[in-house]
Amino acid sequence: MKIIGSYVSPYVRKVLACLELKGLAYEIDPITPFYGDDRFEQVSPLRRIPVLIDGDLTLCDSSVICAYVDDAYPDRPLLPADVKDRARARWLEEFADTRLGDVFIWGLFYQKVVHPIVWKQPGDTARIEKSLTSDIPAALDYLESQLPADGFLFGDIGLADIAVASFFRNAAYAGFEPDAGRWPRTAAFVARAFAHRAFAALEPFEQAQVRSNPAGRRAALLEAGAPLAEDSLGAPTPRPGVMTL
Ligand SMILES: N[C@@H](CCC(=O)N[C@@H](CS)C(=O)NCC(=O)O)C(=O)O
Structure with missing residues (x-):
């Protein structure tokens, strides 16, 4: 593969x-x-x-x-066995990919990290401010209501846990860590996920x-020790994407 x-x-x-x-x-x-x-x-x-x-x-x-x-x-x-749990896992995966992607990647990481490095211009400061003051807190309030106090969402770590936790690494690159006082479940969950070998090995x-x-x-x-492919589809200069961010 x-x-x-x-x-x-x-x-x-x-x-x-x-x-x-x-x-x-x-x-x-x-x-x-x-x-x-x-x-x-x-x-x-x-x-x-x-x-x-x-x-x-x-x-x-x-x-x-x-x-x-x-x-x-x-x-x-990657998914739990119970039908309702499977459906809920898929929803949390979707919430992570769409909403955490929006607030952490496009609203924060892209503006603070990618934009200056790739396009050599500052990111959108108004968008960063909105992400930090309203969009991220609202997303984390919801996550806090969904995540377990211990362990992972459906027993052992699975797709939904991985999808949610993954965004917090990029949030950290952009200087954001979840406040353990305000979102204790979320902060502890993210730390547990990153300690798991699925993330630690990477x-x-x-x-x-x-x-x-x-x-x-x-x-x-x-x-x-990364398992690099011989061939690369990389190019020396950047091109804009085709999706509107
Ligand atoms: N829904 C897609 C989103 C993938 C995505 O947005 N990847 C970003 C990198 S983190 C990307 O390729 N961005 C380039 C662009 O949108 O132009 C997925 O789950 O794979």
């Missing part, structure tokens, strides 16, 4: 943590989506990551990819990606 996408993306991290949980080997082309070449656009028409290539199958979208992986490799299921590769510059990135990732 091949994954296209950077270790720093919350959606790529979600897929990789699920592969770790299932003990499935993969190789990775860890590109930032804006730096994808023409071949990237052929496999990812929205110019988004992650992409999964498994033999003759090419898939986009982390939820589609995780559902396929769970169907094709059913050992260590940490050295992610740090190698974050700490290296583009010229030294491949060497840094190889040195950290």
